[in-house]
Amino acid sequence: MNKTNEIYKIACSKLHGIGPVRAAQIISKIGSAEELFINSVKTLWQETGISKSILKSMKREEALELAENQCNYNLKHDISSHFFLDKDYPRRLKQCGDPPIILYSKGKMDLNQNKIVSIVGTRNLTNYGSKILHELIESLKNEQIQIISGLAYGVDILAHRLCVENGLETIGVLGHGLDRIYPFKHRSTALEMMENGGLVTEFMINTNPDRENFPMRNRIVAGMADATIVIESKIKGGSIITAELANDYSRDVFAYPGDIDRPFSEGCNDLIRKQKAHLITKGADFLTFMNWKDSNKKQVQQKQLFHDLNQDEGKIVELLENESELHADVLCMKSGITPSQMNVHLFNLEMANVIQQLPGKRFKLVY
Numbered sequence: 001m002n003k004t005n006e007i008y009k010i011a012c013s014k015l016h017g018i019g020p021v022r023a024a025q026i027i028s029k030i031g032s033a034e035e036l037f038i039n040s041v042k043t044l045w046q047e048t049g050i051s052k053s054i055l056k057s058m059k060r061e062e063a064l065e066l067a068e069n070q071c072n073y074n075l076k077h078d079i080s081s082h083f084f085l086d087k088d089y090p091r092r093l094k095q096c097g098d099p100p101i102i103l104y105s106k107g108k109m110d111l112n113q114n115k116i117v118s119i120v121g122t123r124n125l126t127n128y129g130s131k132i133l134h135e136l137i138e139s140l141k142n143e144q145i146q147i148i149s150g151l152a153y154g155v156d157i158l159a160h161r162l163c164v165e166n167g168l169e170t171i172g173v174l175g176h177g178l179d180r181i182y183p184f185k186h187r188s189t190a191l192e193m194m195e196n197g198g199l200v201t202e203f204m205i206n207t208n209p210d211r212e213n214f215p216m217r218n219r220i221v222a223g224m225a226d227a228t229i230v231i232e233s234k235i236k237g238g239s240i241i242t243a244e245l246a247n248d249y250s251r252d253v254f255a256y257p258g259d260i261d262r263p264f265s266e267g268c269n270d271l272i273r274k275q276k277a278h279l280i281t282k283g284a285d286f287l288t289f290m291n292w293k294d295s296n297k298k299q300v301q302q303k304q305l306f307h308d309l310n311q312d313e314g315k316i317v318e319l320l321e322n323e324s325e326l327h328a329d330v331l332c333m334k335s336g337i338t339p340s341q342m343n344v345h346l347f348n349l350e351m352a353n354v355i356q357q358l359p360g361k362r363f364k365l366v367y
Helices: 003-012 020-030 033-038 041-048 052-056 060-077 127-140 155-166 184-196 213-223 238-248 263-273 283-290 295-306 311-321 328-335 339-351
Strands: 080-083 102-108 116-120 146-149 170-173 197-201 227-230 252-255 355-358 362-365
Touching (some): 003 060, 033 060, 116 155, 155 170
Parallel strands (some): 116 227
């Protein structure tokens, strides 16, 4: 990314009173992030219709100064930035109602992997939870699944360590800037993760790991993944917040049940009881539910089948290959296929086990 363009994009995230929705509206009307900073308030008002009081209160010079500091740090420390309108921005996160305008990453990772799972749980991991987590990672290691967690004590750090040991790509989402590691004790694991995964945050450098940052971090953990798995949790806590957010984002949530007398099973049992999470007892349960079991073999078979699709079916598959899931209406709009024809094609593709229907007339590829 051009340094000047990067500065303007980063600065968008520090404008007062401008969130991702409004920023997208403005940029769609004026053409680029740069125009938001070089045009006068009067011009912006005329082109966007946003009130002058809001435009005047954005503090553009202050935002640009902060952005230039971050950009210089990025260049020096091999950090990438991902603007929410760019192709490399996590597409799943973009589907959420509250995505950050910018993300920063360090390491070797693909933020748009085919299969991404968040694993969360208590900081006070028990032997029971540790046994569950070891079996889960063992079950996932051959399925080319990316694992996301929060680099915290307990479930998070063990999930990251097991991924490193088993060759699974893993990403830690931070509640602070990339100029530090918190907890510092996890620094060595974080450095190992850089070779097959790495770290992601929405926070600029010089941001401390303050308490209020972690619920914001949790929405990224939930939003970047296809599914969230809760290992152990009290009735309240960060992992329950993450599970609730995943539900809000229409993502699948899974939880391992536990003894009713175990305080760190109470949260998982409650999610299952309230039907906010699917009950699983082993990794194979999860893979079966997600239709990811033996996915490498299925993908080869699926690719062979694609050669037999007609032209319209091919268009539908191509669109779904670029997105984790799409609504039937969006498929019609992007493909130019009429709704009546689309219904026929979707039915045929579903019967051929090429696509799967999700709640709300949304569809995804089977592999």
